[in-house]
Amino acid sequence: MASADTLALLNAGKLTGTNHIKISAELTSFPNALYSLTDTLEILESMIGFKANQITHIPEHAIPTQNLRWLIVTDNALTHLPKSIGACKKLQKLMLAGNQLSALPDSLANCHTLELLRVSANQINALPNWLLKLPKLAWLAYAGNPFADVYEAENMRKLHAVEIDWAQLSIGKVLGQGASGITYQADWHHDGLNEAVAVKIFKSGLTSDGLPRCEMDANILAGAHSNLVGVKGIITHHPQHIQGLVMPLLDPNLKVLAQPPSFDSCTRDVYLDACKLSFEQAKHIANGVRSAMQHLHTQGLMHGDLYAHNILWSDTQVVLSDLGGASFLPLQDKALAQNLMRLDIRAYRILLEELVQNAGLTDGEAAAIRAFAPNTL
Numbered sequence: 001m002a003s004a005d006t007l008a009l010l011n012a013g014k015l016t017g018t019n020h021i022k023i024s025a026e027l028t029s030f031p032n033a034l035y036s037l038t039d040t041l042e043i044l045e046s047m048i049g050f051k052a053n054q055i056t057h058i059p060e061h062a063i064p065t066q067n068l069r070w071l072i073v074t075d076n077a078l079t080h081l082p083k084s085i086g087a088c089k090k091l092q093k094l095m096l097a098g099n100q101l102s103a104l105p106d107s108l109a110n111c112h113t114l115e116l117l118r119v120s121a122n123q124i125n126a127l128p129n130w131l132l133k134l135p136k137l138a139w140l141a142y143a144g145n146p147f148a149d150v151y152e153a154e155n156m157r158k159l160h161a162v163e164i165d166w167a168q169l170s171i172g173k174v175l176g177q178g179a180s181g182i183t184y185q186a187d188w189h190h191d192g193l194n195e196a197v198a199v200k201i202f203k204s205g206l207t208s209d210g211l212p213r214c215e216m217d218a219n220i221l222a223g224a225h226s227n228l229v230g231v232k233g234i235i236t237h238h239p240q241h242i243q244g245l246v247m248p249l250l251d252p253n254l255k256v257l258a259q260p261p262s263f264d265s266c267t268r269d270v271y272l273d274a275c276k277l278s279f280e281q282a283k284h285i286a287n288g289v290r291s292a293m294q295h296l297h298t299q300g301l302m303h304g305d306l307y308a309h310n311i312l313w314s315d316t317q318v319v320l321s322d323l324g325g326a327s328f329l330p331l332q333d334k335a336l337a338q339n340l341m342r343l344d345i346r347a348y349r350i351l352l353e354e355l356v357q358n359a360g361l362t363d364g365e366a367a368a369i370r371a372f373a374p375n376t377l
Helices: 003-011 032-037 083-087 106-110 146-156 212-222 279-299 334-357 363-370
Strands: 047-049 070-072 093-095 116-118 139-141 163-165 169-177 181-190 193-202 233-236 244-248 311-313 318-320
Touching (some): 083 106, 139 334, 146 212, 169 193, 181 244, 279 311, 279 318, 279 363, 334 363
Parallel strands (some): 093 116, 116 139, 163 233
Antiparallel strands (some): 169 181, 233 244, 311 318
16 A cells, blocks of 8 residues: 555544554655544554655654654755653664754763664764663764764765776666665676676665765775675666675575564564574684674774674674664864774674574573773773
8 A cells, every 4th residue: 555545544533443553655844643543553652754855853752752763754844853862661662864963962872772873864963962872772873964064074085986887788677676776786887897796786875774875985985895785886887877796695504693683673683593604604604794884993984783683694704784874984183083993893893693592502691792892992
């Protein structure tokens, strides 16, 4: 059912008893008709999602502060958030990318359960001091804000991306599709060679994590590393002027470590029952991801989305993928940069605990896996 049809049925009072509603219909305000479903609506109580509408304002009383765990208002036109959001004691996941926010409300400092925050592609001039004091914050994306554009420019100043003409690429089958784009297998014709590559074509000017420009710059800045996907170059002269990346073609035997979070798990990945790791496999994954994370930090990047669902692995290789949520670190403020890197380390510690839980380990082996986490920066 289309979102517009859902909205029409909602306003007509024909969704009585519904427990799950999803609407993306260029809304400019919160639909009052939703209040008629307060006795049954579940997803819109613990998880609220109004992505890609035209919402400019959220009333103070619109947020169910007692039970809200997950709020998605990505790609709207919000200029501020209601102060009442600070009363959301259970809030774990807040996705605000692609709005017009110039600041975050200080009341958000009271949300001590907040673990994931996306504020990319807004108009924020500085990160608030209280933000990095949130005790559980582990996944943060802020690229594409005025202050972050300064960090990006500083880091990219000495780098130049290889430009690859669209005419040199022969596009093949789809390898994968995500929120930000579609990845194809392709042949790159250059220097008398036909090189097998992967080509990522971005869907639009805004992804769920931020701007394609930021993701492309992050890949370029990350450079080559055995535990990262890497990049060959950026696409030029696309007939529709679409942005894209040319990347190495990964081993098809690599498998994803886990599935993304569900409505119930909220901020935690979902591991399939078949994912039973040996001690050696858990150690192999932990070592590869740590190496990739430390390389990104050295290059001036925070991954921001260090999750098992972004980890590809086999018994011979580990790859930390998806820099869509990556953020550029400040070169001129080492203390701030270290505090930001600690968020990645917190996410990495969560990953290590998940590896321990999904491997039949002795106490000594579990301690060895946990020891992979850096103690200091």
